[in-house]
Amino acid sequence: EAQVTQNPRYLITVTGKKLTVTCSQNMNHEYMSWYRQDPGLGLRQIYYSMNVEVTDKGDVPEGYKVSRKEKRNFPLILESPSPNQTSLYFCASRRPGGSDEQYFGPGTRLTVT
């Protein structure tokens, strides 16, 4: 089954403790992206990647890092999480061209205390 998976789905952590949220897709998509969703703000893009070793900042990249060492994986790294990073995070992927339809993962709810 074609899908985007994220782990963990739920995470409660403390300020300053480094964490990684993994994202993996099995559709051989070149493009992957991370978003955060906050009430009243919709989704905002954090980082995106056009292909392996090619990443670029989105709308709200501060406090986040990403890497793209393999085509299928695009982890989101929070080196020193803060409470304002408490949010619902979505990973997405798509194959450039055609309908440009994006496929979203199930989401990761992160709480930083």
Added chain:
Amino acid sequence: ELKVEQNPLFLSMQEGKNYTIYCNYSTTSDRLYWYRQDPGKSLESLFVLLSNGAVKQEGRLMASLDTKARLSTLHITAAVHDLSATYFCAVGGRSGANNLFFGTGTRLTVIP
């Protein structure tokens, strides 16, 4: 920075009625997307609109795009309870589909 505004933010409507959700955006873009999100779930792609005047329909939902007016509409015909969800529009930014800007969403509740 590209701004995307949706209205209304909240919409409560009776089954069988028609209504339209509006999506305005601030700068030129050649692509617009509509998504649906059910409570506690991920986003599901509904429509991809890639040209001025594009119109797409799926069941009771129809989306259109007017790039000159920087406006997209999502029209609901004869609403049913199953359409209750939050609907988002998203617009391609400086890098097109690589850099999407989302509206704040319209929470639709269809009352039986």
